Amino acid sequence: MAYLNDNYLKLKAGYLFPEIGRRVKTFCDTNPAAALRLIRCGIGDVTEPLPAAVIAALHKAVDEMGLRESFKGYGPEQGYDWLRHAIAKKDFRDRGLDVADDEIFVSDGSKCDCGNILDILGHQNRIAISDPVYPVYLDTNVMAGHTGEADETGAYAGIHYLPCTAQNGFVPEPPSGKVDVIYLCSPNNPTGAVATRAQLEDWVRYALANQAIILFDAAYEAYITDPAIPRSIYEIPGARDCAIEFRSFSKNGGFTGVRCALTVVPKTLMASTANGERKPLHPLWLRRTTTKFNGVSYIVQRAAEALYSDEGKAQVRTLVNHYMGNAAVLVAGCRAAGFTVFGGSNAPYIWVSAPDGVTSWQAFDKILHDANVVITPGSGFGRHGEGYFRVSSFNSRANAEEVSRRVQALRW
Numbered sequence: 001m002a003y004l005n006d007n008y009l010k011l012k013a014g015y016l017f018p019e020i021g022r023r024v025k026t027f028c029d030t031n032p033a034a035a036l037r038l039i040r041c042g043i044g045d046v047t048e049p050l051p052a053a054v055i056a057a058l059h060k061a062v063d064e065m066g067l068r069e070s071f072k073g074y075g076p077e078q079g080y081d082w083l084r085h086a087i088a089k090k091d092f093r094d095r096g097l098d099v100a101d102d103e104i105f106v107s108d109g110s111k112c113d114c115g116n117i118l119d120i121l122g123h124q125n126r127i128a129i130s131d132p133v134y135p136v137y138l139d140t141n142v143m144a145g146h147t148g149e150a151d152e153t154g155a156y157a158g159i160h161y162l163p164c165t166a167q168n169g170f171v172p173e174p175p176s177g178k179v180d181v182i183y184l185c186s187p188n189n190p191t192g193a194v195a196t197r198a199q200l201e202d203w204v205r206y207a208l209a210n211q212a213i214i215l216f217d218a219a220y221e222a223y224i225t226d227p228a229i230p231r232s233i234y235e236i237p238g239a240r241d242c243a244i245e246f247r248s249f250s251k252n253g254g255f256t257g258v259r260c261a262l263t264v265v266p267k268t269l270m271a272s273t274a275n276g277e278r279k280p281l282h283p284l285w286l287r288r289t290t291t292k293f294n295g296v297s298y299i300v301q302r303a304a305e306a307l308y309s310d311e312g313k314a315q316v317r318t319l320v321n322h323y324m325g326n327a328a329v330l331v332a333g334c335r336a337a338g339f340t341v342f343g344g345s346n347a348p349y350i351w352v353s354a355p356d357g358v359t360s361w362q363a364f365d366k367i368l369h370d371a372n373v374v375i376t377p378g379s380g381f382g383r384h385g386e387g388y389f390r391v392s393s394f395n396s397r398a399n400a401e402e403v404s405r406r407v408q409a410l411r412w
């Protein structure tokens, strides 16, 4: 008799996005006229086409694959040296950060990396996760058996939740007790909050004092324009000894459909064996990668490399500026409509407080029915998201402007 992984049965049935899809479909089926003017500001996917430098690199790499002399089969599982070098140099060393080429692991996505990293960490770790949160951190821990069952509020036994509220500016503080693995995401999805240098210093100090590991998700670092806000955890002294950083080309280069990302595992980062010996994690992640992964395609790695050319960098800037222009329009529109608004600067997400007494799902239904706009209910990201909704600035400028007008016309 074969057994299934019971932990999967603890998951709350992929509740958020299927439920949004169901409500949107019902609405569109019963209101075909309104369906035609529907604007989606829900799912965090980019909308603008790939930068020209990327398209050129893709074409060139495709042609190389068609010639015997330049054809490529399996590449190094952890990424081609030229891409690892470009990343380590241009994202880190040129900015004064100590990251070696072989500390970069190229992958097909940060979502996968955030989940896969649990392969090399012990099951006995106490896990700290923000609330609200990017659901991947939580669900992958549930799948790995690191939690008990969820209670009626959706909170899993065994997870140390870090509440993110208006009081702490939606940036979690280190707990008074001991945790071993901490997920941090800045700029944050869903709240759009960014952690200051002082806040990240507090976390690094906590991690070093407790021999804990920070899993730092920097998927939105390209959206930081304020020079005082760290774009990498390695800007904080000591972070090489306590942090893994995840980065992705999804939100800067628009690679959500192309698929390429990277994880930084410093060779100085140690963790404990079951009998208390300290050992480096880098060899474990290398072993995991070479055993379970066969690398990102040559064509896609050439496309990622193109983002680091002068042309590519300028085109990424243009893309990011476009989305941040939308964010400014949406923040202004929501404020003019009387909402209390967070995020939207140094981050593409806007986190809006629903009117008093209105739940996240009630706000979702009202905005869908009266404004024909799809947002994401904050409660779908965790208990502390209740009473908020997320507006994404991944859209055309015309749509952002139209959403801003429609939100102001709403009567609650």
Ligand SMILES: *Cc1c(COP(=O)(O)O)cnc(C)c1O
Pocket (backbone or CB within 6 Å): 044, 108, 109, 110, 111, 112, 134, 185, 189, 217, 219, 247, 248, 249, 250, 251, 255, 256, 260, 261
């Ligand atoms: C979009 C996003 C990522 C990137 O995921 P990919 O798998 O690289 O596309 C990572 N973390 C967060 C929080 C995100 O929103």
